[in-house]
Amino acid sequence: MNIDRWTRRATLLLAALTVLLSGCTTYVTTEVTAFSDWSSNDAIRTFAFTRAANQQNNLELTTYERMVANELTAHAFHEVDSARARYLVGVSYGMRSDMVTVAEPVYYNPWPAPYWGRPFDPWGPWGPWGPYSTTYVNQSYPIFTHLLGVRITERATGKEVYNVTARNSGAESSLVRAMPYLARSALADFPLGNGVVHTVKIPLGTSGGAVNEMAATGAAPAAAPAPASGAKIAE
Structure with a gap:
């Protein structure tokens, strides 16, 4: 899955800040984009996964499908064999890496001990004017962007009814460690309206747990069941 060129620079800058603040952050933040032609009054939500011929024995894909299936189950979907399924669900995924360089300040103390420092002065080790900034040093950090796509089509007609992409960086x-957060975020408020872009925040360490906060932008979500337990949505 490719990252749109026009979003790459913004993604890297945001990811750089994520790395710098990783010591104090407590959330995994994921951007979710949805395109939808979902009927709000559908009653039968049976589904089966569909794969390309060269993915039939892909264990990694099987692992990610189980995570997606768990999230679909929370929205009244039931997995059945493909011959009886109303919907076919396709899962795509990927990861890319980049290096981000950040200029960081370097400080020095022009008055080394024993000339400065408590209890001999009231201002601390730098006196009343410090610390003194001398220069900036470039530090490079690896940034990884994780992607998950979930595409739902009607088996009988082949019509695409829902297509959602989840993306996070850090x-x-x-x-595989990022995937539970991607799966929960992608389907956190299913079904979203067409063209909705929003951000889902899930507490770090909950492996895509139920508590998340959302800030939605774009079109209003389609009529849907209540959000997953603990979800908060800010429009």
């Missing part, structure tokens, strides 16, 4: 180098 210092996490493992896609």
Whole structure:
């Protein structure tokens, strides 16, 4: 799955800030984009996963499908064999890495001990004017962007009815560790309206747990069941 060129610079800048603040952050933040032609009064939500021929024995894909299936189940979906399914669900995923360089200040103390420092002065080790900034040093950090796409089509007609993409960036180098957050975020408020872009925040360490906060922008979501337990949505 490719990252749109026009979003790459903004993604990297945001990811750089994420790395710098990783010591105090407590959330995994994921951007979610949805395109939808979902009927709000559908009663039968049976589904089966569909794969390309070269993915039939892909264990990594199987692992991610189970995570997506768990989230779909929370929205009244029931997995059945493909011959009886009303919907076919396709899962795509990917990860890319980049290096981000950030200029960081370097400070020095022009009055080394024993000439400065408590209890001999009231201002601390730098006196009343410090610390003194001398220069900036470039520090490079690896940034990893994780992606998950979920595409739902009607089996009988082949019509695409829902297509959602979840994307997050940070210092996490493992896609499998990022995937629970991506899966929960992608389907956190299913079904979204067409063209909705919003941000989902899930507490770090909950493996895509139920508590999340959303800030939605764009079109209003389509009529849907209540959000997942604990979800908060700010429009």
